[in-house]
Amino acid sequence: EEESPSIIVHPDYKVAKINDNIYGGFTEHMGRCIYGGIYDPGNPLSDENGFRKDVIEAMKDLNVPVVRYPGGNFVATYHWLDGVGPVENRPKRPELAWLGLEPNTFGTDEFMKWCEVVGTEPYLCLNFGTGTLDEALGWLEYCNSTQDTYYANLRRKNGREEPYNVKYWALGNECWGPWQVEQMTKEDYAKKAYQWAKALKLLDPSIMLILCGETGYSSWDYYVLKECVTWSVHGLGGDRTKSLIDMHSIHVYTADKEHLANATAPRGAERAIQMASALIDLARIENGVPETVPRQTICFDEWNVWDPVRAPGELGAEEKYTLSDALAVAVFLNGFIRQAKDMGMANIAQSVNVISPLMTTKDGIIKQTIWWPLLLFSKYMRGHSVAVNVRAPEYTGRTNPAWIRAAMETPYLDASASISDDGIVSLAVANLSEEKDFEVALQGVTKGEVTVYTVGGENVDVVNTSDEEKVGIKESSWGGEGKFTFGKHSFTLLRWKA
Ligand code: AHR
Known part of the structure; x- marks a missing residue:
């Protein structure tokens, strides 16, 4: 005989502060996410910047605190300089992640503007494929510097006096993936990430750096954390109140044809958070990281239900979400709340048209099934996570x-x-x-x-x-x-x- 169901909520037992950034978004140069999604010049539904007003309103309703850009896999061959300055001078490039053609009519300044209009913070991902450290430093300088230097002046020349103060920077995306133009071994990645982190924080110590993890529990995750979880290396002996890297990124997409396997799959994502969290502690212990160094958190910067085989549309990315998927999304979000202590950020992949709760047509938007639990969580599940049995x-x-x-x-x-x-x-x-x-x-x-x-x-x-x-x-x-x-x-x- 089964015991009758019961739920006990303990409002007085605060588990952890919920980081608002778990309701983050992600806009990649992929499919119809940027072009035809957030950016649709000429469409009567767009504003004077070419930004879709209905999409902006939807982002505001969701109260999205932070948006990751420009990829994803796209970033592995992206050169940010192609996307700034007078539009007529910007080069068109072949794009190797999704085999498209990148017109570069939407770039850094357009994205920053869009973030300002939406009222969200930018989170930029660096090119660890064909990009160089010089380029990465140039991008950081362009976005954040107030000095009289080349890239800061280039930003001014392009019409923006004030720095953008981009706080979040990712050290590459899925660098372990065989689909990358330059797939890396964990040894090569860790070495490069460590060196880039040092240089980026020398240029701007106020930024937060996100290390590229995998599932959260792979030997890649363990190795890169072990090599990079340390305190800031500034000066002799370093600064034992600051960390070199601030978050560890993990990605999980789930899907199953059968409803219950589909809806329970995000429990694995929650377990991944717990395992990655343990690896962070292990790396700190093994490296003798003093407790004065803030503990690294998890940046779950791609999560959603996605089956590229079932999904229609360009690149198998225009998912049509069912109610089963909406319940799976609720389980993902419940997991983020339950594991709030470890969560520094999460970004649903993606914000518009590509595996997204929000779809655009020429004449309007469609809010898919998964939009609704996401909206309710983002509206109401803020503050502190509390105990529940x-x-x-x-x-x-x-x-x-x-x-x-x-x-x-x-x-x-x-x-x-x-x-x-x-x-x-x-x-x-x-x-x-x-x-x-x-x-x-x-x-x-x-x-x-x-x-x-x-x-x-x-x-x-x-x-x-x-x-x-x-x-x-x-x-x-x-x-x-x-x-x-x-x-x-x-x-x-x-x-x-x-
Ligand atoms: O979000 C779609 C793609 O999935 C991203 O570009 C990549 O990082 C992941 O494999």
Whole structure:
């Protein structure tokens, strides 16, 4: 006889501060993400900069705090100088990641402008493929320097007096991947990343550097952390209050044809955070890193549901997301909240058109199923992560990957909870079951008015199209007493005053 389901929320037990940057975005020069996505000059829906106004509004609604750019794999042959200065002088280049042609009509200054309009912070990824350290230093100088130097003056000449103060810089993207024009061994990467990190921080010690990790638990992850997790190397003996690298990046895409394997797959991403976090500690211990050096966090700078084989459109990237995928996205986000202590940033891949919650057509936008849980998390799951206990039946079928089964529990009810700075508790619950509603005894809820947001649909295969938004948010209220029913295949967010 199964025990009846129950969820206990502990608003007084703060687990960790939630870093707002976990709601970050990612815009790559890939498919229709930049051109025809955020940048669509000539379209009546675009502003005087050529930026799509509907996309800007959507980004503002999502309150996206930081956006990664310009790749992704694209960056491995990208030369930033091609994308600045008078547009008519910018060269067109063959592009080797996605085999397109890069017109360079959208570059650094356009991206910075777009970030300002959206109200988000830029996060730039450096070219570790065909790029040089000189070029990387030049880009940093162009963006951040206030001095009377060549690249800072080039920025001024291009119309921008004030520095952009770009804080986040990634030391390459997926440099381990066989798809890279210059795939690296972990030894070669670590050596290069260490040297580049030193030089970049000499030029601008205020930046945060993101090391290129893999899954979070590979020998690459272990090795590059071991070689690069150290304190700042400035001067004799260095500065033991600063770290050389600040975050470790991991990427996970999940997908499965079967709903439950699909929806539980992001549990593996959560496990990856835990494993990468342990590797950070190990590297710090092995390297004798003093506790005065801030601990490195995880930058989950690509995550989403993606199956390039099933996805239609250019490059197998224009995913049509189902309700099952929306529940998977909720499980990803629950994992980020539960592991808030280790999370420095996360960036959904990607923000527009390419494996994205948001699609553009010539005449408007479509908010896909996965948009809705993401919106609810970004709106309400801020502040601190708080303790929550779940008692619910376990899904015992196949998981993807298979090792999740041994490493993690996969209850049908997947939950996380938070408390905002003004004392509002939010409880996020995904009911992954295709058949069962669960009547749940909820403890820790204040009696009175509880606001309820539900994302659901007829079945787990429904998708949103430009004609019909089958999946959206339904708002209702609940008195906070007795049992609460979480409907089958739905995501629910409940809010109340602590
Ligand atoms: O987000 C799409 C691609 O997936 C990125 O360019 C790359 O980093 C990853 O392999």
